[in-house]
Amino acid sequence: MAQRDELQQLPGPAGIIEACWENAESGRGQWPQPLVAVIAHPHPLYGGAMDNKVVTTLARMYRRLGVAAVRFNFRGVGASAGSHDQGRGEVEDMLAVVHWAQARAPGSALLLAGYSFGSAIAAAVSERAAARHLALVAPPVDRYPYAPGGDFSCPTTIVLGGVDELVAADAAAAWARQRSRVTGVIVLPKASHFFHGQLVALERELGTAVSAVLSADPS
Template identity: 40%
Template sequence: MTSPPFPATNQTLLLDGPAGALEVAVDLPEPEDARALVVVICHPLPTEGGSMHNKVVTMVARALRELGATTVRFNFRGTGQSEGGFDHGNGEQEDLRAVVDWVRSARAGDALWLAGFSFGSYVSLRATEALQPDALISIAPPVSGRGWDFDAIEVPEVPWLVVQGDADEIVDAQAVYTWVDGLKRKPQLVRMVDTSHFFHRKLIDLRGAIQHEVKAWLPPA
């Protein structure tokens, strides 16, 4: 299978990946809003039902498209139509690299941001040093209790937003705040009151928080 061209309309396609085909969804902004920006978004833990169709992932994509970004969601190996099997965040970094390489090959002049929700934020953060995105968005990063090693993560000098719900029942919110406090270079941190892991009844608030915080990072329209 050869890698397809980057689509000019909203499209779901299969891309060559390190473990076989990767299922990728590309969504474009309204033409009058379009900016030279592509955001690749990583989904939550596939062994717990996470996929590129997760409602937090799709809301992150919507928020960014409304700001003029082209968004690229994809399924990690073993999820949906993506081939292969779960690899505890290691092979998933290679999946992300394959998607990013494809985007950069096709949209070489565009800025590239990485975003991730939960497990997806872990994968995108671990891959950041190698992939050198222009900005980062991390939603509910699972810094404790799941076995993911955040201590070795080296985040480059790029704009970075972390959004965390205070009432998260899966990720320990206080552990996230303590982790952020201990970082040499701190991200912009948004603490969302009375907000669960999956942002139940708070998705519109999440959209607004993202748009407010990242607006200053956008390339010109």
């Protein structure tokens, strides 16, 4: 039986990138081609890391959908080399992880996800790597550039907390609904920016949305 979680050290633009590959659960999500999701963690300068509870919840969600998941630490976090680069180098870090994941699973389709700061990085990566779906959790759309061309490059689902202390849910939802590639805006009424007590709801609602997108276009 394959080990579920495999810690990895990958070559990256600033040196080693620490990552964790999580195998899809067998018998789940019988998709026509293998799928792999790469997930970006929140801001490194505020304690963000790949073991963040929202990030691990997203990884579990993907596994249960039959999708392999990759979590990783940005430069300067955990065992990853380098230092914080204000988002510029972090985009390159995630691209390196994407390329590694696709080489490990040849022929796999790519899903991207990110939480808070990580959502901005995932959105930027989606402009440079062909993805089947992009999931943005608590995206601070007023602080970072999202969809600089006016829209996203792939089907996108956005999850917002109704009582988020850092992201104004109403304004972010209105912004998202102006983008035609946004296939769903999920507002969890009781969720803060940190999703305390709301991880089950996050996994359930986003998992349903991701499954619907993949089922609508299973190729």
